[in-house]
Amino acid sequence: MATLYTQVAANRRKTVLWMLVFSALFLALGYLISWYFQSPIIIVIAAVWVIIQGIVSFEFSDSIALASAKAQPLEEAVPPAQQARVKRIMENLSITAGIPMPRIYVIPDAAMNAFATGKDHEHAAIAVTAGLLSTMDDNELTGVLAHELSHIGNEDIRLASMVMVMAGLIALISDIFLRSMFWGGGRRRGNSDNDGAAIMMIIAIVLAILAPIAATLIQLAISRKREYMADASGVLLTRYPEGLISALKKIGGDEEPLKVANRGSAHMYFTNPLRAQWFASLFDTHPPIEDRIKALEEGSGMSVDAGRS
Numbered sequence: 001m002a003t004l005y006t007q008v009a010a011n012r013r014k015t016v017l018w019m020l021v022f023s024a025l026f027l028a029l030g031y032l033i034s035w036y037f038q039s040p041i042i043i044v045i046a047a048v049w050v051i052i053q054g055i056v057s058f059e060f061s062d063s064i065a066l067a068s069a070k071a072q073p074l075e076e077a078v079p080p081a082q083q084a085r086v087k088r089i090m091e092n093l094s095i096t097a098g099i100p101m102p103r104i105y106v107i108p109d110a111a112m113n114a115f116a117t118g119k120d121h122e123h124a125a126i127a128v129t130a131g132l133l134s135t136m137d138d139n140e141l142t143g144v145l146a147h148e149l150s151h152i153g154n155e156d157i158r159l160a161s162m163v164m165v166m167a168g169l170i171a172l173i174s175d176i177f178l179r180s181m182f183w184g185g186g187r188r189r190g191n192s193d194n195d196g197a198a199i200m201m202i203i204a205i206v207l208a209i210l211a212p213i214a215a216t217l218i219q220l221a222i223s224r225k226r227e228y229m230a231d232a233s234g235v236l237l238t239r240y241p242e243g244l245i246s247a248l249k250k251i252g253g254d255e256e257p258l259k260v261a262n263r264g265s266a267h268m269y270f271t272n273p274l275r276a277q278w279f280a281s282l283f284d285t286h287p288p289i290e291d292r293i294k295a296l297e298e299g300s301g302m303s304v305d306a307g308r309s
Contacts, residue, residue: 069127117268252290
């Protein structure tokens with residue numbers, strides 16, 4: 001049976017593994033773009049950029065995530081009474097979890113959601129929406145914050161934040177390459193008459209199309225199981241599954257999408273922020289809310305293995 005300690009160790013291994021996978025995807029794209037534009041310098045730039053991007057995604061992924069969500073510090077976003085409420089709950093949970101209290105931010109949006117980000121326990125942050133704060137009672141808010149604090153304790157946040165940055169970068173580079181091919185440039189028809197060049201061209205197009213899909217599938221593989229894990233760990237912190245269950249039910253009835261969310265950051269949130277869009281379920285980054293509620297109600301939410309099915 002998995003434990004919180006083995007989960008942390010697994011997340012550390014996965015961080016290294018997925019960074020290598022994303023780097024390989026990026027370098028493959030760089031090589032094919034270099035071949036297409038007949039410019040060897042592009043692959044050199046791609047290699048240097050992978051190193052820079054790895055450092056940036058590790059050191060500054062929290063700032064990027066918070067900025068993309070337009071999150072504001074708690075002290076600037078809500079009245080003193082609301083600040084005291086959130087800090088009281090967060091301090092109690094942090095003491096119970098045995099980790100430093102994370103910075104708290106508020107996303108000015110009526111949708112109900114939250115996410116955790118940061119590179120480690122000492123540099124973590126939790127962002128909650130204004131809609132979540134105004135709708136949840138103390139027990140429900142505690143359940144959500146415990147879930148997000150569990151992502152920090154389990155070291156999910158480093159992996160999730162780095163995946164957000166790298167997946168977004170791969171999607172951007174692929175899009176630029178495909179647009180450049182559409183508008184012309186690079187190797188001309190005379191070069192493509194060669195069978196080898198034609199094969200390389202097909203590979204370049206296929207990789208440019210599949211790379212963002214592969215990045216999305218990696219997000220899905222990482223995200224779904226860790227949500228069950230965070231539910232289970234959150235309940236262990238609060239010893240009150242009813243709070244988290246009630247919060248999930250309320251959020252499940254909220255059809256409003258989070259305006260600041262996108263496909264690259266959706267996997268970081270408490271629930272899928274894009275669920276109101278008809279195509280969201282095709283590549284859903286989260287298990288269905290009904291399944292999460294069922295796991296908690298049946299008591300399997302108290303086990304780390306709740307998500308193994």
